[in-house]
Amino acid sequence: MIEASSQLKIAPARSQSSLARKPYDRWLAPDGVSQAEFYRSTDGFIIRFVGQAEFHLGERSDGGFVVTGWPAKGSGERVLRTLYRNAIQPLIGNHSGGLFLHGSAVQLVRAGSILGGAIAFLGLSRSGKTTLAGALAKAGHPLITEDAIDIDIRADGHWVRPRGAHLRLFHDSARHLLGAEASGDTADEKCEIAIDDRFPVADEPAPLKHLFILGKDHHADLAIRKLSSAEALPAILPHSFVLDVEDRERLAAHFVRIADLAQAVCCHALDYPRQYAELPRVLAAIAASTRTASV
């Protein structure tokens, strides 16, 4: 097992002044706005989440990292910790030979109580991954992870590790799934829902059986199409975490790990209308496709 080795030190909030150098990589939102910028430092990396937080990743001699995080002015420690957990740890994990994907996963319950394999949802931000996972969890399928999927590559398959009992939802999804008002955040930010008896939670790893890659068209008709491994590989890659896009050796190894995953797991393209009234029909179609499709 490969463990992402890092420690977080939290520093006082500071403003995000411009840096002298240019970023070697960026994460862009679907509208082209820069969400995160990646810079090199003398001993590692600086990752700036614009308007939210900044992290310095100092490489240790053992290959691990010492991470220092600064909330941006007007942001806070909670945002910093969420970014560390859902972005920095996955970046370091993949850099260290692990396999993290951006998405959510649940464990399917068959025949009432028999725990089946895991199904995962990958997609861009605000594409509905967590809403689908939350709706399935509300229907009795234990939530394994939300926002970052930590995959343990074993001889007997790809296993999804549980990452703690919490669910981060946008307010509209929280209202729909929980019938409750969440407070404290703006409508454009997710609110963190404490998991309680409303949602079953998996506390053991589960073998990943199905991957659903969510389409970009939020008005599309419901359609699920099984992907060939060759179609799945480039579809999965954008939803993984890469710390250093210029590190050819690591990038090639990462490509191989994703290719192995695409070959081992049944992958589907999922399009559906993002309307809460349609969720029951979407969940039924997802469940049906997991019964009929195999690798």
Add this chain to the structure above:
Amino acid sequence: MSAHITLEDRFTISDEVVARELNGEMVLLDLASGQYFGLDPVGARIWALLSERPYTLAEICDRIDAEFDAPRSRIEADLVALANTLQEQALIVAKAA
């Protein structure tokens, strides 16, 4: 560029490319640009031959002609077109004779 490629030309695969065959198809990742490319089963076979050693395109045509059911003229035209595309994308590099 395609006008300059002939069946006597030889190519090698760029060091910046990593490829993976998946159920008969080939997926290529250009490590320099981060772009992905897909090749159908015939393209995948051509890529595999390019990976073996710098055959001439004529030699690759001979192999494809023997393995796939298609007119020789079409194989030659498609191979030159594919070589042109791969070269334009810097996925293969012309090798000096």
